[in-house]
Amino acid sequence: MIYKILLIISWIYVIFGVIGIFRFNNMYARLLTGSKIDTAASITIIAALIIRAGISQFSIKLLLILLFLMVTNPISNHVLARSAYLNGIEVKKEGKG
Secondary structure (H helix, E strand, O other): OHHHHHHHHHHHHHHHHHHHHHHOOOHHHHHHHHHHHHHHHHHHHHHHHHHHHOOOHHHHHHHHHHHHHHHHHHHHHHHHHHHHHHOOOOOOOHHHO
16 A cells, blocks of 8 residues: 555656646756656655565565665756856856746
8 A cells, every 4th residue: 555655656756757848948946847747756666666665575676676775866957057068058147038
């Protein structure tokens, strides 16, 4: 039962993330929104799978995947933002769209 609630919460995260990505017109704001929602949804989905699987080898593997995602998602988004900044994409204010 709890894992079903976590899966529903992850879909809510994804829906709000898509709305946030379309709402912002700044590339950096879109990147930030996408990365945060991606990480939050991944955490809740994998937590739901761990609860569903119980204590087993599979849940340990899922926990390792979760730790890997928590480390690599922010790093990959930082690399994308830094690359965009170094290639001259300006950081625009929200009102100047």
